[in-house]
Amino acid sequence: MxxxxxxxxxxxxxxxxxxxxxxxxxxxxxxxxxxxxxxxxxxxxxxxxxxxxxxxxxxxxxxxxxxxxxxxxxxxxxxxxxxxxxxxxxxxxxxxxxxxxxxxxxxxxxxxxxxxxxxxxxxxxxxxxxxxxxxxxxxxxxxxxxxxxxxxxxxxxxxxxxxxxxxxxxxxxxxxxxxxxxxxxxxxxxxxxxxxxxxxxxxxxxxxxxxxxxxxxxxxxxxxxxxxxxxxxxxxxGYQLPENPTEKLRMFLDDLYFEYRKDKNDNLAILNTLKEYWSYLIHIFDDPNKVFRKLKKCKTFNDYEDAVHAVFHAHDIVFK
Ligand SMILES: Cc1cc2nc3c(=O)[nH]c(=O)nc-3n(C[C@H](O)[C@H](O)[C@H](O)COP(=O)(O)O)c2cc1C
Known part of the structure; x- marks a missing residue:
């Protein structure tokens, strides 16, 4: 090989x-x-x-x-x-x-x-x-x-x-x-x-x-x-993907969110950083626009956690 x-x-x-x-x-x-x-x-x-x-x-x-x-x-x-x-x-x-x-x-x-x-x-x-x-x-x-x-x-x-x-x-x-x-x-x-x-x-x-x-x-x-x-x-x-890529993505995003909160002492500005990343990541989901609509209005950490939960509940990831 x-x-x-x-x-x-x-x-x-x-x-x-x-x-x-x-x-x-x-x-x-x-x-x-x-x-x-x-x-x-x-x-x-x-x-x-x-x-x-x-x-x-x-x-x-x-x-x-x-x-x-x-x-x-x-x-x-x-x-x-x-x-x-x-x-x-x-x-x-x-x-x-x-x-x-x-x-x-x-x-x-x-x-x-x-x-x-x-x-x-x-x-x-x-x-x-x-x-x-x-x-x-x-x-x-x-x-x-x-x-x-x-x-x-x-x-x-x-x-x-x-x-x-x-x-x-x-x-x-x-x-x-x-x-x-x-x-x-x-x-x-x-x-x-x-x-x-x-x-x-x-x-x-x-x-x-x-x-x-x-x-x-x-x-x-x-x-x-x-x-x-x-x-x-x-x-x-050509590496083997995880058995459940959706679960893997979720674990990554949760880790990213909590690490940002730790690194930035719970500064709410991290929500803007995360939203900017999500403006790209939405493309892995079946309906990018709907996913972004769920994310873009978050103003608090609770909003963000709820929005991410809602995205994974309602949307699948699709590899192109
Ligand atoms: C928001 C944004 C920020 C970027 N920041 C940098 C940067 O700091 N340094 C750099 O060399 N390129 C930067 N780029 C360019 C990317 O590194 C990359 O070269 C560009 O997106 C083209 O590659 P792609 O088509 O694979 O995305 C940036 C691009 C965007 C859209």
Whole structure:
């Protein structure tokens, strides 16, 4: 039997929190790396504040490596953060060149920086003189057009980047529109680094279709697909699913809820965090809209517990 390709769980700001990563990794198999949502605003020359340190507590979750991510256009900030990560025991740092939101991209950060190959070259040049940790990149095909990443090929090829994950869209597309497999394939063949594919793998069928198109790719970053269906990495790898997946999902959700209450001292704001996760998870149920209607009006912990109970009483999970 062939060894299954590594699967990485993509970062999601305010969803894949430390609590979420810890509880997910305890209940589900198939993921080989977990990424933190991006860190930004690192003050060079000073210690990391408690809140950031708290979000960097665990270097592994149930044996799965956690990779911190930074969003920055400042080489010194990247180097300073890398030093913290190294001291804390992390094994890799990832650079976010993919964030598409205008408030980020307009400041030449995230995918907005892809428009400036000279600036990227300058940052990589400084970073690689100082960094000890393996340094990886998560990017898109470009901000406005896919030609931007083509222009960056010789820049990236000049540095020992640990791995490049490419979301096969431009920043302007945000999270909609078609992924561009042809451009991804073409670019990935010209880059000298290990390349991971990212974008719109929602079902084992999607995975099989993309894999068939890209025989040279053997690393996969999955995002919304895992938020929609936490069993997806196991399904893709052909692992045996639990005998009763509904019961397993319920146990995971209960654990997530109580761990959040513990970690956040019963702060009601966790209901918003959980609702945001549910806005993805509803897709595993037979009637996503009805499920979300039950969840979205919860204002107290009792409301939430009752709503989750009602969802599992009235709805079945359906694998696509
Ligand atoms: C709400 C939200 C938050 C995200 N936060 C991050 C982030 O912090 N860092 C990052 O690199 N990507 C972030 N992403 C992008 C995802 O990691 C992923 O690349 C994207 O969803 C495409 O993959 P998918 O089609 O498998 O979901 C975010 C996406 C969404 C929708």
């Amino acid at each position: 062939s060894i299954p390709s590594p699967i990485y769980f993509a970062p999601f700001q305010s969803i894949t929190t430390p609590t979420f990563r810890r509880v997910y990794a305890k209940h589900f198999g198939g993921v080989d790396k977990l990424y933190t949502p991006y860190f930004s605003g690192i003050a060079v020359g000073t210690k990391l504040p408690a809140k950031k340190l708290d979000a960097l507590k665990n270097q592994f979750e149930n044996g799965i490596e956690v990779i911190p991510q930074i969003l920055s256009k400042d080489a010194q900030e990247i180097i300073w953060f890398a030093k913290h990560c190294e001291d804390l025991g992390f094994k890799e740092l990832n650079w976010n060149l993919g964030c598409p939101y205008p408030q980020v991209a307009n400041k030449q950060r995230g995918s907005g920086l892809l428009l400036y190959p000279d600036k990227i070259n300058e940052i990589l040049d400084i970073v690689f003189q100082k960094i000890n940790l393996p340094f990886s990149v998560k990017c898109r095909l470009g901000y406005q057009t896919k030609e931007e990443l083509t222009t960056l090929i010789p820049v990236f090829n000049n540095y020992p980047i640990h791995e490049i994950t490419i979301h096969a869209r431009t920043g302007k597309q945000l999270y909609g529109g078609q992924t561009d497999w042809d451009s991804f394939s073409e670019i990935s063949k010209q880059l000298l680094h290990p390349i991971a594919y990212n974008g719109d793998v929602f079902t084992p069928k999607d995975f099989a279709a993309i894999q068939a198109q890209m025989p040279n790719i053997n690393r996969w970053m999955l995002g919304r697909g895992i938020l929609y269906n936490p069993f997806l990495p196991s399904q893709i790898k």
